[in-house]
Amino acid sequence: MLELIFHRRMLEYPCLTADPQAADAIYVPYYAGIDALHYLYGPDYNSSSEQGLNLFEFLTTDSPESWNRKMGHDHFMVLARPAWDFSQPLGNDPPLWGTSLLELPQFYNVTALTVEARAWPWQEHAVPYPTSFHPPNLSLLESWVQRARRSRRTTLMMFAGGGGVGRNPTIRRSIRNECENNTMNKNVKNVNNVGMYGSGVGGFSKLCDVVDCSNGICEHDPIRFMRPMLQASFCLQPPGDTPTRRSTFDSIVAGCIPVFFEESSARAQYRWHLPEDQFGEFSVFIAKEDVVFKETRILDVLRSIPRGKVRRMRERVLEMIPRIMYRKHGSSVGLRAKKDAFDIAIEGVLQKIKSRGQVFAQ
Structure with a gap:
């Protein structure tokens, strides 16, 4: 449920803007873990290397100016599975477990928040697994x-x-x-x-x-x-x-x-x-x-x-x-004053993208 939690909380984010050109970072509300299910278990098992291709086509055609601004360096998404589940090498035949979403060159610049990151890819970062505790106040x-x-x-x-x-x-x-x-x-x-x-x-x-x-x-x-x-x-x-x-x-x-x-x-x-x-x-x-x-x-x-x-x-x-913890969406003002796992993750993403943007500008 991590992808749904982030999407719902992002709708409440106090600094959300409807103008991508004014944004420091762009959140992609793509439910990668859910979309992966039909590649992992369904009839598309043999085409698991294709997960994400439709998403990339959408990002580059629906709002090309947003993508082309920094070629995805300012985009981030949430993956509710360990990064290993999206790291199948391209061209594996027969395919191994997982999809190749994080191996697609098209997404090399996109920051990925996962419940477990690999040690070497700089674009991945682990965030806490959701527990069953989501206090509203x-x-x-x-x-x-x-x-x-x-x-x-x-x-x-x-x-x-x-x-x-x-x-x-x-x-x-x-x-x-x-x-x-x-x-x-x-x-x-x-x-x-x-x-x-x-x-x-x-x-x-x-x-x-x-x-x-x-x-x-x-x-x-x-x-x-x-x-x-x-x-x-x-x-x-x-x-x-x-x-x-x-x-x-x-x-x-x-x-x-x-x-x-x-x-x-x-x-x-x-x-x-x-x-x-x-x-x-x-x-x-x-x-x-x-x-x-x-x-x-x-x-x-x-x-x-x-x-x-x-x-x-x-x-x-x-x-x-x-x-x-991930507090419940629509929580009280008093609870919102305390930073939870979502708040800390977004702060980290913004800092990560900012530092990368400085390198990109050079």
Whole structure:
């Protein structure tokens, strides 16, 4: 729904102009992720390299003066899928998964906002996945933050997701094994030493919790994973098919400290929304290779963090909620005073296009 969210919010943008010639940037309301569906699953599978050609024809014929002004350098669009899904090499036969939208030379100048960007193309930038939390007013946001702050964290760590059931060594398999084989997870009646486990909120009734979200069973049921996240101190964010996860932002909304296992899962992605130089203040990093191949136990790492530091990290996570959520369109004036994920993304786009325009002018 990211493309729809941006389009609806853009209609409310205070500096929107009907004159493209007066615009610093031009938003293209093209639903790339939705349009990709018939190339990925439908009868146009064999022509997936053609996604975007009709769009380019429209942009260059409907308003050629807008496109020709900077040859697309001032245009941007939103892609509600990882960039990898639009990066199939042109001419692949038979075609691989995805389309070739981002490989078309016609769009090399256009800025693309995606939920996961690749490391090298300068025109791509990652923005947060939408969560299920879209407050319409400031009081609802503040009451939710207070709920997350007061929530009793009775579980040390939790993982919401699928995978990890095969025989091959993966970080998800290691997480499942550590949770399922931990004898203390079955009986923690004698766990009362708060300092030992670093929660800062009382003794744990469970050291590890796994919420199985296989086969899409969590997609339309956020309560299934949000309630356990509200009860957990740390939320594990292992990579899956791609490095990033929506769960990262769900956990921040729940005040659950994210634990990453790859730099590309968040640190190298969301620089506008998650300050790269402050990652240690609100998250934990454990290299997946250490867990999978060097027998590093995630529980041991997390239990070694002093409870005072855990409290500070959680407070930092709670402070970040407004930055990574997409507030509801038509929200109250009070809430609009706080910059959300959309506001920060548009600021980033404008700065990116401005800096590129200076180079273009030269």
